[in-house]
Amino acid sequence: MAVTRKQDNNNSKKEPGRKEPGRKQLGKRGPEQKSVKREVALGKEKKDTARKDPVRKDLAVKKERVNRVEQAKKFLQGALNELKKVHWPNRREIIIYTIVVLVAVVVVGLLIWVFDVLLTSILKLILQR
Numbered sequence: 085m086a087v088t089r090k091q092d093n094n095n096s097k098k099e100p101g102r103k104e105p106g107r108k109q110l111g112k113r114g115p116e117q118k119s120v121k122r123e124v125a126l127g128k129e130k131k132d133t134a135r136k137d138p139v140r141k142d143l144a145v146k147k148e149r150v151n152r153v154e155q156a157k158k159f160l161q162g163a164l165n166e167l168k169k170v171h172w173p174n175r176r177e178i179i180i181y182t183i184v185v186l187v188a189v190v191v192v193g194l195l196i197w198v199f200d201v202l203l204t205s206i207l208k209l210i211l212q213r
Contacts, residue, residue, distance in 0.1 A: 173181065
């Protein structure tokens with residue numbers, strides 16, 4: 085809950101220490117206002133938890149029978165429609181992508197092998213001492 089200031093339409097200067105009747109003093113909050121805010125927040129939490137009542141199983145409504153064949157047919161039609169939207173690469177693109185993947189696998193394999201050899205030799209030097 086946010087407290088907003090009301091705009092003063094008469095533009096008169098007010099004394100700094102004077103309170104107007106019917107208006108809340110905006111400024112430093114006292115302990116009373118903080119506790120009220122906490123109570124309001126706690127009240128909201130209590131309301132939220134109170135709303136979540138467990139559903140009674142006694143009043144279960146009889147469900148309609150689901151037609152599995154119709155569901156399967158609808159699913160397959162949707163899947164086919166999505167497959168029509170897919171960009172299928174041609175033979176040349178497949179060959180290029182395969183070569184790129186194979187080269188990447190070889191490079192990563194070589195890097196792992198090099199680091200393995202280096203770390204093994206460093207570990208042997210440490211253990212020999």
